[in-house]
Amino acid sequence: MQKMNNAAAGEIVVSMARAIIDNRDYLSEIDGKIGDGDHGINMAKGFGLVADRIRGKELSLAKALETLGTVLMTEIGGSMGPLYGVMFTEFAQQIDQVDQIDSKTFSRMLHAGLTGIQEIGSAKVGDKTLLDTLVPAVEAFDKATSEGKSFDEALELLVAAAESGRDSTVNLIARIGRASRLGERSLGVLDAGATSCALILKELSEGTRDRLQ
Numbered sequence: 001m002q003k004m005n006n007a008a009a010g011e012i013v014v015s016m017a018r019a020i021i022d023n024r025d026y027l028s029e030i031d032g033k034i035g036d037g038d039h040g041i042n043m044a045k046g047f048g049l050v051a052d053r054i055r056g057k058e059l060s061l062a063k064a065l066e067t068l069g070t071v072l073m074t075e076i077g078g079s080m081g082p083l084y085g086v087m088f089t090e091f092a093q094q095i096d097q098v099d100q101i102d103s104k105t106f107s108r109m110l111h112a113g114l115t116g117i118q119e120i121g122s123a124k125v126g127d128k129t130l131l132d133t134l135v136p137a138v139e140a141f142d143k144a145t146s147e148g149k150s151f152d153e154a155l156e157l158l159v160a161a162a163e164s165g166r167d168s169t170v171n172l173i174a175r176i177g178r179a180s181r182l183g184e185r186s187l188g189v190l191d192a193g194a195t196s197c198a199l200i201l202k203e204l205s206e207g208t209r210d211r212l213q
Contacts (some may be wrong), residue, residue: 010059012207017051031192046076066092130193
């Protein structure tokens with residue numbers, strides 16, 4: 001069975017931060033079309049702070065995710081900080097005492113993060129939010145493992161589903177947050193949260209795949 005060593009995987013969070021920072025302007029540009037225009041700025045600020053604090057420290061994935069969650073909840077503005085902060089904190093709690101992360105543990109981690117977000121917000125799939133990326137990604141991962149696919153294959157399918165979910169938001173009307181005021185004028189634009197979520201899940205999945213044993 002394929003597994004990843006938790007203790008050696010904290011650098012995955014540094015890779016997440018790099019992806020968010022590299023896409024800062026793009027995320028803010030998307031957000032500016034139907035929102036406040038600060039999504040990329042706030043996300044890059046939070047992830048950048050974390051990368052500076054954990055880079056080179058050889059932290060476990062659990063500790064790195066805990067640090068990320070805390071910073072996003074306490075040190076950045078915008079509506080996404082608490083949502084992502086809860087998600088990463090829940091991720092960390094699920095793997096805190098786990099030495100080797102297998103597909104079952106990874107699934108529990110994903111579900112805990114999803115539940116955490118759902119418990120503090122009212123959004124659902126179809127509302128043009130990050131859930132349009134996260135929910136199909138989790139479902140694709142679980143479907144793959146239930147069909148007997150390897151951890152590696154399931155992670156690849158997770159990324160594909162996340163990106164399809166992100167792309168689906170172009171054809172959705174925003175029903176949550178500032179963008180919801182625009183009604184049908186929110187059509188034709190990607191959701192910034194769904195886009196950043198796809199970036200995060202890709203880095204998490206690819207970083208895990210690279211470390212599977």
